[in-house]
Amino acid sequence: MLNYIWSGLVIISILCAALLGNTNELSTALLDSGASSIELLLKMAGIMCLWSGIMKIAEESGFTAVIAKFFSPLLRPLFPNLKKDSPAFRSITMNISANILGLGNAATPFGLKAMEQLHTLNNKNDTASNEMVIFVVMNTASLQLLPTTVATLRQSYGSIAPFEIIVPVWISSACALTAALTIACIFNQKKR
Amino acid sequence: MEFVMPVFAGIVVIFGLVKRVPVFDIFLKGAKEGMLLLYNIAPTIMGLVFAVDLLRSSGAINVICNFVEPAADFLGFPKEIVPMVLLRPVSGSGSTALLTSLYQDCGPDSFAGQVASVLAGSSETTFYAVAMYFGSIKVKKIRHTLVAALIADFTAAVMSIITVRFFT
Numbered sequence: 001m002l003n004y005i006w007s008g009l010v011i012i013s014i015l016c017a018a019l020l021g022n023t024n025e026l027s028t029a030l031l032d033s034g035a036s037s038i039e040l041l042l043k044m045a046g047i048m049c050l051w052s053g054i055m056k057i058a059e060e061s062g063f064t065a066v067i068a069k070f071f072s073p074l075l076r077p078l079f080p081n082l083k084k085d086s087p088a089f090r091s092i093t094m095n096i097s098a099n100i101l102g103l104g105n106a107a108t109p110f111g112l113k114a115m116e117q118l119h120t121l122n123n124k125n126d127t128a129s130n131e132m133v134i135f136v137v138m139n140t141a142s143l144q145l146l147p148t149t150v151a152t153l154r155q156s157y158g159s160i161a162p163f164e165i166i167v168p169v170w171i172s173s174a175c176a177l178t179a180a181l182t183i184a185c186i187f188n189q190k191k192r
Numbered sequence: 193m194e195f196v197m198p199v200f201a202g203i204v205v206i207f208g209l210v211k212r213v214p215v216f217d218i219f220l221k222g223a224k225e226g227m228l229l230l231y232n233i234a235p236t237i238m239g240l241v242f243a244v245d246l247l248r249s250s251g252a253i254n255v256i257c258n259f260v261e262p263a264a265d266f267l268g269f270p271k272e273i274v275p276m277v278l279l280r281p282v283s284g285s286g287s288t289a290l291l292t293s294l295y296q297d298c299g300p301d302s303f304a305g306q307v308a309s310v311l312a313g314s315s316e317t318t319f320y321a322v323a324m325y326f327g328s329i330k331v332k333k334i335r336h337t338l339v340a341a342l343i344a345d346f347t348a349a350v351m352s353i354i355t356v357r358f359f360t
Contacts, residue, residue: 165356172313
């Protein structure tokens with residue numbers, strides 16, 4: 001599916017550039033995007049290494065087990081086939097709790113680890129398991145309790161009440177998450 | 193809130209010390225694993241950045257917006273935020289750039305400004321997350337992940353208007 005979306009994006013862009021006469025801009029972007037993605041990766045590299053290291057300490061010292069215990073009643077129903085003390089379930093709880101606290105950067109390494117561990121439990125190598133679908137869908141919805149980035153931006157552009165949007169954000173993200181999980185669960189019921 | 197991350201890291205380290213694990217050795221082991229993870233997701237990220245850069249520089253995003261605007265108008269969607277709705281699932285930095293320019297043009301406390309704020313706070317970069325997580329383990333058949341995730345984005349877009357009308 002991603003194959004088609006990605007090629008669609010590229011083809012549409014090139015067609016549009018040709019029709020609108022933006023070919024110069026397109027060529028520049030083509031050359032620059034390599035550089036900008038390496039820049040992004042370098043930025044990520046530092047964060048990934050740091051948080052993977054911290055996560056390893058959390059794992060070996062039993063900190064993740066404590067967090068998992070705290071959040072598992074909430075997450076258990078979504079992953080009925082995972083054992084409560086499995087490494088995959090622990091990574092998932094760490095990822096979700098980091099997301100809720102707004103530690104997006106810290107959440108990513110946990111999430112990638114969780115996918116790796118879910119993959120070892122998966123009996124089909126190239127197909128997503130039910131757990132993977134639920135987990136990735138949760139990560140595409142916003143779980144963050146305090147939308148700090150948005151509030152900071154609002155404030156810097158002169159908003160009188162930067163946090164005024166917080167209740168709408170909660171309701172809106174709760175609805176989005178519920179909708180996505182409902183769809184995911186309904187499709188999960190169907191045979192793989 | 194800026195302080196949450198260091199506090200979190202600090203708690204983990206102290207917890208490790210209390211449990212008497214070799215904190216620094218383990219940190220090094222984990223950091224190495226982080227490097228490997230990055231190595232696995234690097235191609236995916238480069239591919240996505242490339243596609244999004246093309247989409248913006250070619251003007252394709254504006255063309256798509258022109259198509260969607262009448263429908264948005266019909267649904268009571270402020271037309272200023274249409275580009276953001278479309279770009280949000282693909283690019284985090286791209287949609288943040290649109291958000292700031294919208295704040296500049298309309299002000300953060302205007303209706304469009306508030307809807308855009310709620311939308312930014314209640315959705316994530318869907319394609320990015322899907323491509324990164326599945327790309328890291330080389331799973332190709334992602335089944336209904338994208339459908340469910342895009343429904344979340346759509347719900348967030350609709351709800352951001354309804355909630356702003358209702359609460360502010």
